[in-house]
Amino acid sequence: MEKPQGPHPVRLYVYDLSRGLARRLSPVMLGKVRKPFLHTSIVVFEEEFFYGGGGITSCVPGGTMLGEPDTVVDLGNTEVTEEIFLEYLSSLGESGFSGVAYNLFDHNCNTFSNEVAQFLTGKKIPSYITELPSEVLSTPFGQVLRPILDSVQIQPPGGNNFNRHNGPS
Template identity: 70%
Template sequence: MDHSGAHPVKLYVYDMSRGMARQMSLLMLGKQLDGIWHTAVVVHGKEFYFVGEGINHCSPGGSSLGEPDFVVDLGSTEVPEEIFMVYLTSLGESTYRGDKYNLFEHNCNAFSNEVAQFLTGKKIPSYITDLPSEVLSTPFGQALRPLLDSIVINPGGSNITGQR
């Protein structure tokens, strides 16, 4: 196990609308959205993400979402895998338990943003974290909110705290 040096950190970005947001958002929301983003942090050879059952991981690109739409290079981290897993486990038992998931306020992108800052000191791109407020600022977004709040994204993978 490598205890030294820098480990690359990537943000995998998936468009949950599979291109529909780009085509329909202006018509439906009155503003252009390029995608409905789900993100995951890839470090130490695994992809980590927060979903309705907590913090999960899989091999990079190995969830039911397949390959990401694009990848953002977040730089590198000196944090070794053992320390990172202890950090993730504590998040998984507190702030990022499955029952804390909320599509708008506390979702995969909030998790990716927090983890990215822990690892690299850098945030993920604001066009990803600002998306919920962009949608909710529209009348259509407000009308859809009760429905959207009930959505839980679950692309599978293994739960880091072993909860199912």
């Protein structure tokens, strides 16, 4: 059965990886209330796409071990076809979003979501998400934690690694 042509809704799924702990501890750590450990993904074409230490991955929306997102942000619609989108994801996986390129602060799921959102809708994801790493690192606590956190790779369990030959595997 052929999938309907656009426009296709594009949503940003936002997960609090600390399950509220970071929000409670952030006044002590950062001097203000924040959720510094956010994971994001893009939902389009009835699939959730995200990036982590395993590269680009997809699953049914809400299908990772993280469960349902804490927040869903409507990013608008896209006229990009699924075929073009999957080709785009393949090129991203080959050019800069492989698992080995992952870095918790500088090249992470939020970087991926922001880039994909711009490709699909021309819009960026909310700045409170993209600015979190620099905000955390600008604090004395962030500077102390950086050497430890630089070795952390986040890859929510559940989902399939993206395969350039046939889309999600």
